[in-house]
Amino acid sequence: MTRLALVMIVKNEARCLGRCLESVKRYVDRMIVLDTGSTDNTVEIAKSFGAEVYHYEWQNDFAAARNAALEKSDAAWNLVLDADEWLVSGFEALSEANLPLHPSVASPPLGCVRVTNAGRNADEPDRRNYLARVLPRGVRYEGRVHEQPEIGRSRVHLPILLGHDGYTPEQLGRKKGRNEYILRAELEANPENGFMWYQLGREHxxxxxxxxxxxxxxxxxxxxxxxxxxxxxxVIYALVLLRLVGRHEEALALADAEQDNWEDVPDFFFAVAELYLEWASLNPEIAQDLLLPVVEGAWLKCIEIGEQPHLNCSVEGSGSYRAAYNLSNFYKILGYPEQADKYQHLGNQMRVAAMAA
Structure with missing residues (x-):
């Protein structure tokens, strides 16, 4: 039996497949590529790296394709990557010491890796995305799109970082409409599937x-x-989006309903601060007494909670330097220069610490 296999599904990925395979080939024992109908030289590239290539008729179902690829593997562990991803760091987590041929427990957890998006502005904070990509033998996917492996199974974060360039404008243009079509078909069959509504929101x-x-x-x-x-x-995406489209009263009601549920999530309070600050600008007559204290308290709460890098979709700095910088500007505008300087200095310290981490 193989210890670790790379398992992929691909279609017309000549642009990036070689980069992916080159990044990972020395750390895996097999490379399995399931092609779903490429018309470019994707298959030839895969074979040139020594990958085993299989062919599969696409059925508008990502989970079915993932599972067909996994059926080709006899490995104790399967590393699942997309062609527009590549291994950046954390290689040691793929070693035999961490992923043994014979796991010590009967039902090992899914291994989650962090994915960072290429093309992001250097000044734009990173959103932490963790995806289950190191799967024990026998794990299978569910869901026609934005498929998930065994949703109820326990998960553990691995120190693996993947690069990803599928969200650059060029690549988004190439894929536009594909996922939405499948998501809407899924929702037509099951209109109360909250996860599919969430993914359709992310797509838009x-x-x-x-x-x-x-x-x-x-x-x-x-x-x-x-x-x-x-x-x-x-909850956090809803707060941000409702504010962006001017549905402030709905957002305020949502924040009020959820305020006790996310005491350890700085991103929630960051979204609340931005919401109340914008609402204050639209309602200056009540801003000073009712709204601005909420803004101040929410950003202070972010700093009190601190960074929570383990939280999926958390934004770097929400529990540290971004909140501190916003407080500094807040106090500067209100005419409190000492407080403004204090939080500017704190933000600088926090940002240096974040860059060194």
Whole structure:
């Protein structure tokens, strides 16, 4: 039996497949590539790296394709990558010491890796995305699109970083409409699937279709379970999107309903601060007494909580330097220079620490 296999599904990925395979080939024992109908030289590139190539008729179902690829593997562990991803660091987590041929427990957890998006502005804070990509033998996917491996299974974060360039404008343009078509088909069959509404909202957000994204995220909020993995993300995205499209009163009601549920999530309070600050600008007559104290308290709460890098979709700096810088500007505008200087200095220290981490 193989210890570790790379397992991929691909179609017309000649642009980037070689980069992916080159980054990982020395750390895996097999490379399995399932091609779903390429018309470029994707297959030839895969074979040139020594990958085993299989052919599969596409059925508009990502989970079915992932599972067909996994069926080709006999490995104790499967590393699942997309062609527009590549291994950046954390190679040691793929070693035999960490992923043994014979795991010590009967049901090992799924291994989550961090994915960072290429093309991001250097001054733009990074959003931490963790995806389950190191799968024990026998794990299979569910969901026609934005497929997930065994949703109820325990997960552990691995120190693996993947690069990803699928969200650059060029690549988004190439894929536009593909996922939305499948998501809407899924929702037509199951209109109360909160996870699919959430993913459709994310799809619209990627193309800056904010009004549609807000509608979808509020549908997700209605249907996702309170204890579900994506509930936190749904709430925060909904707050941000409702503000962006001017639905402030809905956002304020949502913040009020959820304020006791995310005491350890700085991103929630960061979104609340931005919401109340914008609402204050629209309602100056009540800003000083009722709204600005909430803004101040929310950003102070972010710093009190601190960075929570383990949280999926958390934004770097929400619990540290971004909140401190915003407080500095807040106090400067209100005419409190000593407080402004204090939080400017704190923000600088926090940013240096974040860059060194």
């Amino acid at each position: 957000l990627a193309y800056e279709e904010f009004a549609e994204a807000a509608d979808c995220m509020m549908c997700a909020y209605r249907f996702v379970e309170a204890q579900s993995y994506e509930r936190q993300e749904v």
